[in-house]
Amino acid sequence: MAYLQKKRLHGVSAGFSRQAVLLFCTVLLIALSTATGFLTRAFHLKQQAIAENWFQLGNSSLAAGHARDARDDYRNALIFEPQNTTYQLHLAQALTAFGQPDQSRAYLLNLLTEFPGDGEVNLELARLAAHDGAVTAAIHYYHGAIYGAWDSNPVESRRGARLELCQFLVNHGEYVQAEAELISLAAGIPEDASALQATAGDLFLRAGDANRALNEFQLSLKVSPGNEGALAGAGRAAYRLNDFKQAAYYLERAHAANSNDPEMAQMLDTSRAVLAADPFAESLPEAERARRAAKALTAALSRADKCMASAPNADGSSLQALMERAKAGQRGIWNENGLHLHPEQIPAEMRVVFDIETQCDSECGKPEGEDLALSLIRDLHKDIASGAPGI
Amino acid sequence: MSATPTPGTPDAPQPGIEVRQPGYFRRLWERWEERIPQFGEGQLFLLLAVVIGLFSGLGVVLFRIAIEWTQLTLLGPELHPAKIRLLLVPSIAGLIVAVLAIHVFPRARGSGVNQTKAAVYIFDGYIPFVTVTGKFVMCALSIGSGFSLGPEDPSLQIGAGIASKLGRELKLSQEKIRLIAPVGAAAGLAAAFNAPISAVLFVIEEVIGNWSGGVLGAIILAAVSSVVVMRQFLGTDALFRVPPFRLEHPGELLAYAVLGVVGGGASVLFLQFIAFTRPRLQRLPHWTQYFQPAIAGFAIGVIGMRAPQVLGAGYPIIDWALHDQFTWNVLIALAICKIVATGLSFVSGAPGGLFAPTLFIGAMIGGAVGGVEHLLFHQITGSVGAFALVGMGTLFAGFLRVPITSVFMVIEVSGSYSAIVPVMISNTIAYLISRRYQRSSLFDMLSQQDGIDLPSIEEQREQAVLRVENAMQRVAGTPEQRDEIFAQALKRAGVPSDGYFLSLDRAGWRVCRRKPTAIADENSTGEGAPVAPEALDTSPYLYPDETLEEALRSFGDWPVLPVISRADFYKLGGVITLPDVLRAYRSE
Numbered sequence: 001m002a003y004l005q006k007k008r009l010h011g012v013s014a015g016f017s018r019q020a021v022l023l024f025c026t027v028l029l030i031a032l033s034t035a036t037g038f039l040t041r042a043f044h045l046k047q048q049a050i051a052e053n054w055f056q057l058g059n060s061s062l063a064a065g066h067a068r069d070a071r072d073d074y075r076n077a078l079i080f081e082p083q084n085t086t087y088q089l090h091l092a093q094a095l096t097a098f099g100q101p102d103q104s105r106a107y108l109l110n111l112l113t114e115f116p117g118d119g120e121v122n123l124e125l126a127r128l129a130a131h132d133g134a135v136t137a138a139i140h141y142y143h144g145a146i147y148g149a150w151d152s153n154p155v156e157s158r159r160g161a162r163l164e165l166c167q168f169l170v171n172h173g174e175y176v177q178a179e180a181e182l183i184s185l186a187a188g189i190p191e192d193a194s195a196l197q198a199t200a201g202d203l204f205l206r207a208g209d210a211n212r213a214l215n216e217f218q219l220s221l222k223v224s225p226g227n228e229g230a231l232a233g234a235g236r237a238a239y240r241l242n243d244f245k246q247a248a249y250y251l252e253r254a255h256a257a258n259s260n261d262p263e264m265a266q267m268l269d270t271s272r273a274v275l276a277a278d279p280f281a282e283s284l285p286e287a288e289r290a291r292r293a294a295k296a297l298t299a300a301l302s303r304a305d306k307c308m309a310s311a312p313n314a315d316g317s318s319l320q321a322l323m324e325r326a327k328a329g330q331r332g333i334w335n336e337n338g339l340h341l342h343p344e345q346i347p348a349e350m351r352v353v354f355d356i357e358t359q360c361d362s363e364c365g366k367p368e369g370e371d372l373a374l375s376l377i378r379d380l381h382k383d384i385a386s387g388a389p390g391i
Numbered sequence: 392m393s394a395t396p397t398p399g400t401p402d403a404p405q406p407g408i409e410v411r412q413p414g415y416f417r418r419l420w421e422r423w424e425e426r427i428p429q430f431g432e433g434q435l436f437l438l439l440a441v442v443i444g445l446f447s448g449l450g451v452v453l454f455r456i457a458i459e460w461t462q463l464t465l466l467g468p469e470l471h472p473a474k475i476r477l478l479l480v481p482s483i484a485g486l487i488v489a490v491l492a493i494h495v496f497p498r499a500r501g502s503g504v505n506q507t508k509a510a511v512y513i514f515d516g517y518i519p520f521v522t523v524t525g526k527f528v529m530c531a532l533s534i535g536s537g538f539s540l541g542p543e544d545p546s547l548q549i550g551a552g553i554a555s556k557l558g559r560e561l562k563l564s565q566e567k568i569r570l571i572a573p574v575g576a577a578a579g580l581a582a583a584f585n586a587p588i589s590a591v592l593f594v595i596e597e598v599i600g601n602w603s604g605g606v607l608g609a610i611i612l613a614a615v616s617s618v619v620v621m622r623q624f625l626g627t628d629a630l631f632r633v634p635p636f637r638l639e640h641p642g643e644l645l646a647y648a649v650l651g652v653v654g655g656g657a658s659v660l661f662l663q664f665i666a667f668t669r670p671r672l673q674r675l676p677h678w679t680q681y682f683q684p685a686i687a688g689f690a691i692g693v694i695g696m697r698a699p700q701v702l703g704a705g706y707p708i709i710d711w712a713l714h715d716q717f718t719w720n721v722l723i724a725l726a727i728c729k730i731v732a733t734g735l736s737f738v739s740g741a742p743g744g745l746f747a748p749t750l751f752i753g754a755m756i757g758g759a760v761g762g763v764e765h766l767l768f769h770q771i772t773g774s775v776g777a778f779a780l781v782g783m784g785t786l787f788a789g790f791l792r793v794p795i796t797s798v799f800m801v802i803e804v805s806g807s808y809s810a811i812v813p814v815m816i817s818n819t820i821a822y823l824i825s826r827r828y829q830r831s832s833l834f835d836m837l838s839q840q841d842g843i844d845l846p847s848i849e850e851q852r853e854q855a856v857l858r859v860e861n862a863m864q865r866v867a868g869t870p871e872q873r874d875e876i877f878a879q880a881l882k883r884a885g886v887p888s889d890g891y892f893l894s895l896d897r898a899g900w901r902v903c904r905r906k907p908t909a910i911a912d913e914n915s916t917g918e919g920a921p922v923a924p925e926a927l928d929t930s931p932y933l934y935p936d937e938t939l940e941e942a943l944r945s946f947g948d949w950p951v952l953p954v955i956s957r958a959d960f961y962k963l964g965g966v967i968t969l970p971d972v973l974r975a976y977r978s979e
Binding site for chain 1: 435438442445446449452456460463468469470557560561620624625626628632633634635706707710711714715716774775776
């Protein structure tokens with residue numbers, strides 16, 4: 001055999017015992033391990049430096065909105081540090097930004113397996129689920145983000161995640177769950193976070209909780225009295241609560257700052273109209289109360305006439321009966337002078353006004369202008385509208 | 392203090408000759424050498440397995456760093472290297488590799504698997520250490536310059552070479568030196584893949600072909616110790632990170648069966664590409680061998696301009712495929728480019744392994760099949776990444792034809808057990824298709840092309856095993872028929888029928904004969920006396936399911952042996968003679 005011939009020729013190893021060879025192997029192993037350790041470390045440092053360089057480039061690209069470049073840079077970084085979870089997360093974010101949610105999800109799910117309690121990973125997955133409209137999955141991941149671990153700014157990050165969850169729930173019409181999350185969110189908002197309070201107020205309003213919404217807007221306005229969004233929000237919330245005095249107050253200020261919002265302008269007009277037309281308003285002189293009541297009846301009759309004319313096929317018998325009763329009353333004491341002399345008749349007269357308005361609503365659609373104000377006054381004084389004694 | 396030699400004794404100094412006393416360190420060494428434990432051959436073999444594992448682990452760590460450093464230096468730190476680099480680097484590296492392979496390291500060519508098998512079966516376990524050096528340098532250069540080859544098979548040969556060198560230095564017996572190369576091979580492969588189980592299985596499935604207890608322990612020790620070293624320096628993470636995977640419905644297994652069919656087909660294509668191209672290039676004039684790797688390198692550079700992902704081993708790209716980073720059409724394009732690039736790299740004679748490219752192609756094909764199936768059937772829940780993972784194992788089973796290794800390899804390189812069922816289904820289908828349409832496995836084909844006759848482990852596996860039940864004469868019915876069949880058996884064996892008889896005692900059925908001493912006593916005392924049990928020789932016995940090889944070992948000088956049931960020692964199944972065994976082998 002070739003090696004035996006070679007051994008005979010050279011006879012190098014013949015002189016060493018097994019113990020000597022083993023000892024030599026031990027020494028060689030130690031030396032080789034040390035050298036390998038140094039080399040590995042040097043190489044890893046070099047790889048880390050290159051990876052970090054690509055990572056920084058990726059960050060710059062992402063910040064500049066160049067998601068494609070960012071994706072390529074992060075991928076290059078991962079070539080040198082494939083196990084770096086920060087790079088993986090950033091790549092996932094770049095992929096999401098570039099419109100490749102499936103690719104992003106693959107990385108995120110992998111990260112989630114490794115760090116199931118990581119807030120950032122859960123949040124990214126929640127965003128993807130929200131983007132897909134997967135409500136259950138989104139809520140699951142958002143909760144993972146809210147109760148998960150965050151490396152930096154945990155309180156703010158959790159609050160941000162909850163805010164996103166609330167927005168998602170409101171957008172998907174999940175108002176009950178949204179309200180519960182919003183209450184938790186509002187409890188944690190610092191007193192000086194005006195913008196966040198306004199946002200929470202807005203979400204409360206969209207979730208149907210005008211009371212809490214008004215409260216959040218008012219808290220926001222305490223810190224930033226001129227906050228236009230908070231003013232408009234507070235106005236809307238007060239309007240929703242039928243608190244037209246406050247609504248008019250906030251909406252006037254908001255309108256002064258931004259007069260381009262037609263809806264807000266209409267709400268302001270309506271609020272003013274309600275305040276100007278409500279005969280049951282506190283501290284009104286008797287004469288004014290009588291004037292408003294008489295004017296309301298005239299307006300109601302006018303709407304009823306128009307309604308009868310515009311919808312001839314409608315069953316107008318009950319409206320006709322109401323009109324006849326109103327007109328008879330008008331001819332009697334349900335006029336300005338009569339009501340001034342008999343203020344106790346105002347509730348009865350206004351009940352007829354409210355009934356006419358209600359009938360017109362059902363026959364001819366939603367009211368506008370002064371009639372809208374009367375409808376709102378009816379809602380405001382439900383006890384009177386339902387027959388309870390007024391004033 | 393040493394004793395003074397007595398004049399006249401053999402140790403006494405001869406007049407006029409100066410005797411040099413051993414030095415202090417020499418004496419110290421001798422004293423230490425006497426005290427340390429003396430190892431027997433078996434103990435030394437196991438200890439050496441650990442040492443081999445440690446050296447192989449270190450060697451593979453250095454090898455991987457050398458490859459990556461070369462790649463970083465030659466191709467730069469970005470995925471898309473400059474075009475000029477892509478054209479020049481692989482071409483020049485190919486030229487250098489060719490010169491080294493022809494003039495300096497002629498035995499360091501190829502992937503390394505067949506070279507290790509040749510060392511075991513032809514060269515008595517001898518692998519010159521210069522081959523290890525050559526493999527290290529040439530593979531680092533070729534893979535690092537972008538040739539589409541992997542570091543695993545070379546690592547296997549590096550491990551085997553280290554083992555062979557250590558075995559020789561420790562003056563192991565010839566038998567042990569022959570066995571030590573597979574031990575090193577397992578260590579090298581385990582460190583390269585960070586997968587000790589797959590490495591052990593591969594060496595058993597492809598190199599040694601049996602589960603010999605004598606070597607299995609050493610192989611495992613070496614594989615484990617090399618992986619420990621590798622993880623110490625390169626980290627404990629699995630080679631790939633796989634997104635979570637869950638099979639929602641058993642019907643989805645059909646989707647993976649389709650992948651098995653496609654993977655099997657791709658394996659056959661890849662094998663036939665190499666089978667067709669390699670011998671034709673080898674037949675070209677000798678001087679062309681200087682330029683073949685360079686031309687292949689240039690072609691790979693051209694491919695790399697459009698698809699730089701195919702350069703080198705491609706592990707990061709496999710990782711991307713596992714994370715759904717490519718659309719199905721890109722995956723198909725990458726698979727085709729990789730097949731061409733790997734085929735060109737390998738047939739040109741550039742040294743490097745085929746394991747990593749096989750995984751790459753498998754991952755791309757798997758991902759592509761998964762992507763297409765997702766388009767067609769939206770209810771499939773397995774991600775494209777899951778298909779890529781299964782695809783890796785599928786091509787491994789179909790192309791390298793190591794079905795068991797392929798299953799465990801997927802588990803180990805991904806660190807995930809979740810895909811085991813789809814992997815088993817897909818791998819089996821790919822393996823069967825590959826066997827059906829490509830007669831020889833890759834390694835058998837390569838050894839045939841190189842003109843050496845290495846044993847085909849795959850064929851050994853497939854060989855039917857002849858058992859005792861295939862050769863024995865069955866005994867049934869009455870005692871008369873039983874005696875008749877026994878007499879016929881003795882006749883076939885060519886021995887007189889009166890010297891042997893069948894006997895049933897408490898231990899079951901045996902063939903008996905009188906001991907020579909008893910025959911002598913009988914002659915002196917006269918016939919007719921009853922034969923005492925202690926005066927009889929009793930035969931061994933066989934079971935019907937024992938192999939004929941085992942039966943041959945049992946025969947000794949017995950002309951006939953009983954075959955009894957494992958469930959009932961008192962039930963004679965039949966009798967068997969040596970002519971029966973020979974007849975069974977002849978009629979095979």
